[in-house]
Amino acid sequence: MSHMVSGEIEIKDIDSMQEACESLGLIFRRGATTFEWFGIWVNDYHGKDAAYRKIDPKTFGKCEHAIKIPDVLYEIGLVRDKEGKLRLAYDKYDEQIENNLGVGVYKLVQAYAEKVAEKSLRRKGYSITKTVQSDGKVVLRAIRQ
Amino acid sequence: MKEIKVIIDQSGKVKVEVSGISGKDCLSETKELEESLGIKNGERKLKPEYHCLPVKGIRNAR
Numbered sequence: 001m002s003h004m005v006s007g008e009i010e011i012k013d014i015d016s017m018q019e020a021c022e023s024l025g026l027i028f029r030r031g032a033t034t035f036e037w038f039g040i041w042v043n044d045y046h047g048k049d050a051a052y053r054k055i056d057p058k059t060f061g062k063c064e065h066a067i068k069i070p071d072v073l074y075e076i077g078l079v080r081d082k083e084g085k086l087r088l089a090y091d092k093y094d095e096q097i098e099n100n101l102g103v104g105v106y107k108l109v110q111a112y113a114e115k116v117a118e119k120s121l122r123r124k125g126y127s128i129t130k131t132v133q134s135d136g137k138v139v140l141r142a143i144r145q
Numbered sequence: 146m147k148e149i150k151v152i153i154d155q156s157g158k159v160k161v162e163v164s165g166i167s168g169k170d171c172l173s174e175t176k177e178l179e180e181s182l183g184i185k186n187g188e189r190k191l192k193p194e195y196h197c198l199p200v201k202g203i204r205n206a207r
């Protein structure tokens with residue numbers, strides 16, 4: 001092995017996000033400017049992942065695209081953060097979101113990263129196989145002669 | 146054979162491992178992948194193989 005790189009992903013490819021949503025049975029509302037949430041920021045959550053750390057609370061509920069889980073009221077927004085990066089934001093008060101997609105909606109994040117990586121590797125001529133480890137990690141193995 | 150492994154954990158972190166490619170070709174092979182995932186500023190560790198010179202083209206000398 002010759003190099004290894006790791007880091008948190010950034011959402012850049014909207015088409016891949018839509019494909020990831022569809023693979024999970026979610027509805028991607030492309031171009032939606034608002035997403036469903038409690039509606040008023042009451043400053044009652046201060047976890048490490050609290051949205052106000054990255055996103056101005058004045059803009060809560062506004063987004064560039066929205067994602068809906070069928071039969072769940074609250075939605076997930078694709079929101080531009082203070083650094084100009086697209087992030088997923090949602091109201092944790094509706095437990096149905098994490099019940100469906102895991103803590104930090106990791107199932108959606110993994111599905112998106114898969115789509116993006118597969119496209120990039122196939123463009124370079126790699127054949128890809130996917131496995132899911134017992135610890136939940138998704139592994140894409142790409143091979144080219 | 147060139148091999149790239151992409152490991153996506155449950156916290157949204159992605160690890161990319163490359164094997165079968167040495168030197169700077171190794172870095173360029175995954176540049177687009179890393180940029181499309183937005184992890185170009187991630188932690189990078191070069192493995193021993195990175196420092197190996199490619200043997201292709203070396204002739205036997207007597």
